[in-house]
Amino acid sequence: MFAHSTIVQMHQVSKRFGDLVALEDVSVELNSGEIHAIIGENGAGKSTLMRILGGHFAADAGTLVINGATIEIKRAHQGYRASVGFVEQEGGLIDEMTGAENLILAERGGFWSDTPSASKRLRLLAETFDTEIATDVPVVSLAMGQRQRLEILIVLALGARILILDEPTASLSVDDAKALGGIMREFTRTGGAIFYISHKLNEVRDVADRISVMRRGKLVSTYAARNTTVTALAADMVGDVVRSRSSSGSIAEAAPTDLIKVALGARDEIAFEGPKVEVCRLSGVSAPARYKSEAGLSDVNLTVFSGEIVGIAGVVGSGQTTLAEVMAGLVQLTSGYIRQKNNGSVAYIPENRHRDALALSLSIQDNLLVHLQSRPEFLRGLWFRHANVRRHVDGILNRFRIRGAKAETLVRMLSGGNQQKVVVGRELDKTPSLVVAHNPFRGLDVRAIQDVRDSMFDACRAGSGVVMISSDLDELVQSCHRIVVLFSGRVVGEVDLHKDGLHALGGMMGGIEYDRVG
Numbered sequence: 001m002f003a004h005s006t007i008v009q010m011h012q013v014s015k016r017f018g019d020l021v022a023l024e025d026v027s028v029e030l031n032s033g034e035i036h037a038i039i040g041e042n043g044a045g046k047s048t049l050m051r052i053l054g055g056h057f058a059a060d061a062g063t064l065v066i067n068g069a070t071i072e073i074k075r076a077h078q079g080y081r082a083s084v085g086f087v088e089q090e091g092g093l094i095d096e097m098t099g100a101e102n103l104i105l106a107e108r109g110g111f112w113s114d115t116p117s118a119s120k121r122l123r124l125l126a127e128t129f130d131t132e133i134a135t136d137v138p139v140v141s142l143a144m145g146q147r148q149r150l151e152i153l154i155v156l157a158l159g160a161r162i163l164i165l166d167e168p169t170a171s172l173s174v175d176d177a178k179a180l181g182g183i184m185r186e187f188t189r190t191g192g193a194i195f196y197i198s199h200k201l202n203e204v205r206d207v208a209d210r211i212s213v214m215r216r217g218k219l220v221s222t223y224a225a226r227n228t229t230v231t232a233l234a235a236d237m238v239g240d241v242v243r244s245r246s247s248s249g250s251i252a253e254a255a256p257t258d259l260i261k262v263a264l265g266a267r268d269e270i271a272f273e274g275p276k277v278e279v280c281r282l283s284g285v286s287a288p289a290r291y292k293s294e295a296g297l298s299d300v301n302l303t304v305f306s307g308e309i310v311g312i313a314g315v316v317g318s319g320q321t322t323l324a325e326v327m328a329g330l331v332q333l334t335s336g337y338i339r340q341k342n343n344g345s346v347a348y349i350p351e352n353r354h355r356d357a358l359a360l361s362l363s364i365q366d367n368l369l370v371h372l373q374s375r376p377e378f379l380r381g382l383w384f385r386h387a388n389v390r391r392h393v394d395g396i397l398n399r400f401r402i403r404g405a406k407a408e409t410l411v412r413m414l415s416g417g418n419q420q421k422v423v424v425g426r427e428l429d430k431t432p433s434l435v436v437a438h439n440p441f442r443g444l445d446v447r448a449i450q451d452v453r454d455s456m457f458d459a460c461r462a463g464s465g466v467v468m469i470s471s472d473l474d475e476l477v478q479s480c481h482r483i484v485v486l487f488s489g490r491v492v493g494e495v496d497l498h499k500d501g502l503h504a505l506g507g508m509m510g511g512i513e514y515d516r517v518g
């Protein structure tokens, strides 16, 4: 048995990016055998703090002690990376390489490649943690949960005793989240320690020993998890008085209770007054999957009406990504047809924002203007109307509270949550007839979830139909009117949240067909 001791001490750490104060005098500790959760709004500074600990960024001031040794914090440092394993939100593995090759690359820069032995080391480690991983196939072919477990095992194989997990369950199925929980328990049981970044307040209460809350670059509170409540955490996160957007679009003061309700997962939905018209119909649609771990569609019938939010549930890989891409017009059908209202426009918020929605090395303005550049208000002859473009971009930055960013800021400089807001802001601005949103709240804090949900509701009120796909059933129950369940690429049933109970959802997600659940 190991003795609990403090293995990380970060004291009065500060960091600026130009004018933006990302961290101000932040002090935090981590003990061996402990899971310490860091929560806070988008842009609060969580990832920056962790990147300093991981040696990716230099701090401007402060001290860092790891295992009793003082580390030069004002220099980005490779030296102690081996003891700190950082598994970032978007993943750090090379897609085209296998798990074993990724390990060799991280360990020796790719030299002295001995793939069978790297593969064996990873398999042995997987056994220790009672999990299974494929070490010899390209990472791109692995499902999200497997890929994440592989990345964790690689950093452990490199010798990490301090693990940083940035939003580890954001796109995991329930089973994958359980498997991750098993690895974390075994790792901390043997003295390893984890910093755990998350926006899910209930989840951090369940998994963490201590929880620290950050707001606008400062650490505002630290609690023993068993001595706090989700409401207290949400209140610390959002502050005493918050600014929220009224339905007219103006900024108004609002009580934090609205946001706390969002944090607690209260149900909220719109009542659409307008005529119920069909905005999109899929008839007998079959289509191939574009990814290995994903099912293609088989004879799918689905109609979406104006003013409704249709949730799509199912275990990860049941065809949700194929469905989203089919509706966004990215996949050729093998049979069936899709009919859309007046050839109306589709807003598409994809699951993988880096791959499918953003040009990371371009500015926010360039990313927001894609598809809009020829709008008459932005173009006069061959010339851009810069003042109008700027007003439009600033409007979205303001509406979605993208903190500290300007139109010319490169998208790769933004926090994960703020990148997601750029995608949502661009897509919902099109006045679409159909919105296809795949995990739209991924990486978002409560305030941003409320903003995005309000924007989806506004789109519905204006007559759009919304299809919302999520691996998180609670998220679907919170805002959808009905939930359609996919299994192995087929629609196996539907639940109307006004009339039906949720009891049959579990069975349907396992493939048991229901016409209608009473």
Ligand SMILES: Nc1ncnc2c1ncn2[C@@H]1O[C@H](COP(=O)(O)OP(=O)(O)OP(=O)(O)O)[C@@H](O)[C@H]1O
Binding pocket: 017, 020, 022, 040, 041, 042, 043, 044, 045, 046, 047, 048, 049, 403, 404, 412, 413, 414, 415, 416, 417, 418, 443
């Ligand atoms: N390399 C960088 N250059 C410039 N600004 C940056 C850089 N990295 C982060 N920032 C800014 O620092 C602030 C803190 O970002 P950080 O990624 O630490 O937030 P976060 O709390 O992890 O947010 P999220 O929950 O959205 O991931 C943000 O305003 C972000 O835009």
